Amino acid sequence: MKxxxxxxxxxxxxxxVLTGKDTAAYCLDQRRRYQGAALAVARPRSSTEVAAVVQLCARHGVAIVPQGGNTSLCGxxxxxxxxAALILSLERMNQVLEVDADNNTITVEAGAVLADVQAAARAANxxxxxxxxxxGSCRIGGALATNAGGVNVLRYGNMRELTLGLEVVLASGEIWNGLRGLRKDNTGYDLKQLFVGSEGTLGVITRAVLRLYPLPTAHATALVAVDDPTAAVDLLRGVQAAVGDRVTSFELISRPCFELLAKQCPNLPHPFSPLPEWAVLVELSDGGDSHVLTDQLAEVLHIMGCDHALLAQNSRQAKDFWRLREHIPEAQRREGVSxxxxxxxPVxxxxxxxxxxxxxxxxxxxDAVIIAFGHLGDGNLHYNVFRTDKTSALYADxxxxxxxxxxxxxxxxxxxSAEHGIGQLKRHHLAxxxxxLELxxxxxxxxxxxxxxIMNPGKVFID
Structure with missing residues (x-):
């Protein structure tokens, strides 16, 4: 291969171009479950350079593994x-290219970090x-490749719904320019949808036009104890009936999550005593005044008989509630292997x-301990199983x-798979x-x- x-x-x-020891960090996945090796890591700076690298790989029959922030949870x-494969890292293609406030769109390179895209949007209100x-570490190309979700899917949708246009380098090295910032474009097949969620198996996403929305000025946040998941679903429907699509997030948290947080993250606020069997984290957003929206949420919770509801009285308290939800994955990591x-x-x-x-x-x-939490509002749960043995030996089960x-x-x-993709981890289950017929x-x-x-072999499909 010289x-x-x-x-x-x-x-x-x-x-x-990185070779030898310099490739090591790119060859280990975030969960440290998959350790690979690479012929080299290519770090192009433009779509033209990506196309040239892909053309070179096509001529030599070299497999390509596209990589963004290397935060994949499925390998x-x-x-x-x-x-024998080349890792094609988009990390140097990290620019926000344009914010079009009139069209409510933002055009970015695939290596742009999500937090930077959010900040550029906020700067334009x-x-x-x-x-x-x-x-702070994932990149837009990877989020598109997995059709990533998150806590706001209930109101705004996954990356698929947030994408208006793409530029993609195909396996031939040709550049398909579909960077259209249009809500309506009924001119044949919507090719961009093939690449969103394809996990790099069809081509390399290099740029994207994404949807923006008016910046909410009002937020209301509550952490609500509920008796069981049925009560949580009832509460979701009741809040939605009262305030409509102002429900931005609706997160379910089980008692074992709170117990794990208390054990592994004791410096976090722990607002419930005693701990509830279940709780939901509700957030509303809209224009206007946060106090008005908080009063509306309080009224809804009162009408629905939520006797153990904690309403955030300011942004600091709201952030504290969200810190609990966001630290559940970290608490699990500290606890050991799950x-x-x-x-x-369906919800x-x-x-x-x-x-x-x-x-x-x-x-x-x-001895199974189930850590169940996640996006109840859109039917997506993170459902993780611990046992007494919290070492990698657990993978035998x-x-x-x-x-x-x-x-x-x-x-x-x-x-x-709801939002993490198939990767290597689930390809046998996909079959x-x-x-x-679908396959x-x-x-x-x-x-x-x-x-x-040559595009990301060994992912999604069984060879």
Missing amino acids: IFLDELNYLLDAAG GATPDASG RLFPAEWAAA IKHDISV GNIPAFLNECGHQLQLAFN EPMVNDIVYSCVADHNGSI KYRNP ALMKKIKQVFDPAQ
Whole structure:
């Protein structure tokens, strides 16, 4: 591969190619479950350079692993152990190119960090509503490639709904320019939707036009104890009936989450004593005055008989409530190894799913502790299982745990992946839980866009 590397070095500047030990950080996934090896890491600075690198890979038959912030939770941006693939990092293509306040759009490079995009929107008195814990490190290209979600999906949708146009370098090295900031464009197939959620298997997203919204001036936040998930769903419907789409977030938190936070993050505020079995974190947003919106939320909670509701009286208290929700993944990391699931079921099915899946797991593993939390408002739960042994030895039980969880998800008409993607972690399960026709159609699309099978091999599909 010396000829390939020589040509690669010719295409990019001195900082554009990493080899040897310098590739190590790019070859390990965020959860430290997948350790790969790379022929090199290419770090282009423009779409033209991306296209040149992809053309070079196509000529030499070198596999390409696109990578943004390397925050994939399913091994979707990690190469295999062969050392034969090129990691194509978009980290140097990180600019916000344009904010169009009149059109409510923002155009960014794929390597732009989510937090920087949010800040650029705020500077123009606009909101880019995508929000999740890795906002300071994840990049827009990766968020698009996985159709990422987050806490504001209930009101604004996933990345798919936030995307108006894309620029993509295809496996041939051609650049498809679909950077259109249009809400209405009924001129044939909507090609951008093929690339959103494709996990880099069809091409390399290089730029995007994203939706913006008016910046809310009023917020109301409450942490509400509820008896059970059924009561949480009832509360969601009641609040939505009262205030409509001003419900921005509606997060479910179970008692084991609070117990884990108290143990692993004792410096956080812990507002409940005693701990409730379940709680929901509700946030409303709108124009106008926060005090008015908070009073409206308080009235709704009173009417619905929520006797243990804590309303944030200022932005600091609201941030404290959100810190609890946002630190659950960190508390889990500190506790040790768990078997993680990112699943979705119809909102009304969540109580039955939680009851049935928890019962089956307890029958199979009497020491199982279930950390269930997440985006109740859009049916997406993070459903994670701890056992007494919190070392990597727990992964020996993963197939059985997954079978129980995913079978319950299927029984309730759900999905085994809601917002994290398939990557390497779930590709064997995809073949079981998507029907043969769906898989055949997806593979045909893959063949059309990537006939040489060089784009992110080993991800999504079983080879």
